Amino acid sequence: MPAPAVVEIACDESGFSGTNLLDPASPVIAHAGVDLTREEAAAVLSTLRSRFNHRRTQEHKASLLLRPGQPEAVAWFLAELAGRSTVHVVDKRDHVAGRVLDLLTGEPSYLDGSRLGRDHGRAVAVLRGRGDVLAAFVAMTHLKHRRRPDPAAVGRFVALVPGVVADGVPELAGLTRRDVVAVLDRLLDGDPAVPPPLEPLVPALAETVLRWSDGHRSVVVVHDEQSALTRQRTAVLAASLAAAVSPDPPPLLAVRQVDSRHDPRVQVADLLAGWARSSAEPVA
Template identity: 90%
Template sequence: MPGPAVVVEIACDESGFSGTNLLDPASPVIAHASADLTRDEAAAVLATLRSRFHHRGATEHKAHLLLRPGQPEAVAWFLSELAGRSTVHVVHKRDHVAGRVLDLFTGEPSYLDGTRLGRDHGRAAAVLRGRTDVLAAFVAMTHLKHRRRPDPAAVDRFLALVPGVVADGVPGLAGLSRRDVVSVLDRLLDGDPAVPPPLEPLVPALAETVLRWSRGGRSVAVVHDEQSALTPQRTAVLAATLAAAVSPAPPPLLGVRQVDSRCDPRVQVVDLLAGWARRTAGPAA
């Protein structure tokens, strides 16, 4: 009989969240960082930053303290302390939006979309990411907060712009009808748990982070900074979807516990890492 599943607990945080403003050129990426440090190990890292690198007086460490001018030694030391104990997943928001256009309207949406287990749209997504007009129309159309039904004008704008073929020999959204679009939007408005939120890149970023740590044979318990995108329903559906996708391997995600970053040194450490990663990632080509 197989032995009990190996469980690893990781702390996670993000940098670059901009709400539904996913096409802001000033914030082109979101970085999702994670580490498997213990609370004592993370506290020791923060203590060294305070004593050795003059972050005195900081009750909560933020990336601007680590990345301010004159801190290259602090950055080098910090990254060396996390070597082999951390990961960073960077999402280019424009790529995320292009992928979600195709995910929603070329097949059944899934919480695997946007991860290594999801569909690969290849050249179609690569070409579509350059169509800022289409992406902006999609974001406006799927921003459904405080709405009871889809906005007909927003649907019209999207359908008028969306390409049937995005490049020579690359199928896009040929044959997409108003009924198709409204059907998906209605599912989002009705809270269909099978449809992931299209404007929340943090959800697939968390999934990809968990898959990296799981390595096909471990289960991951997540401690995460408080994020409104990670609702209990969404994380439960994500956990079930990942488990079904990798079965009979152990379920990758055991659960997500959200904490106040000021109360957990592990989350403060990964916040620093995420901030560094976002600052150094630069804009997508």
């Protein structure tokens, strides 16, 4: 049997804000992937410099492409990437709302947040409108530098659950403080099966990989350096995707992180992600 086809995709994001997911100034994160050779990507950047008078710098940033008076540059850039790129945009409030349900109803999975994950439907729409619940969830699951869950943060979240159930989220009915603490303890213990609740970049990467894999090939990702994409997380994501689509080829073979200044493909992905984020966000 012939080996499955493999494609190498260069990726970057725009709008990553760490755990500050409810910042109204940055409501979405865009994740872009491009299927270009280094030579093709370098040619795109060279044209942007020469034809559209972009300042010669070691690294191109989306702000150069999106500055006023650059519509021709944007149109040319998007035309060059037609059929050679994808963009996945994540609304951060939707992400947090989905994570409330992913983490606290059923078994958490690295497939959650992707097309292979659970569809929570109307419940997400209800929860995204409850800023108090989302803020309480973020505070409760922000466990960095903690040895145990914060009792006050857990109490604030649990106290809001009955109101959310009454608003139309029956999935949370019967949720107790003990249930919540048990899940948080798994996160604190480093249970590899539980995805990080405050890292939208992980499901965004999953969706990008699934789009490029398309059920018939495997993907090697070259990504700008990101602390959210740890070796353990990408390994669990790869295994989860492979198990979900078997006997199709495993969607994700590897993630290699690089300094974007030294890879023109990643710089092009950064420009594309920046354009997508700017286009998706409302004008202030």
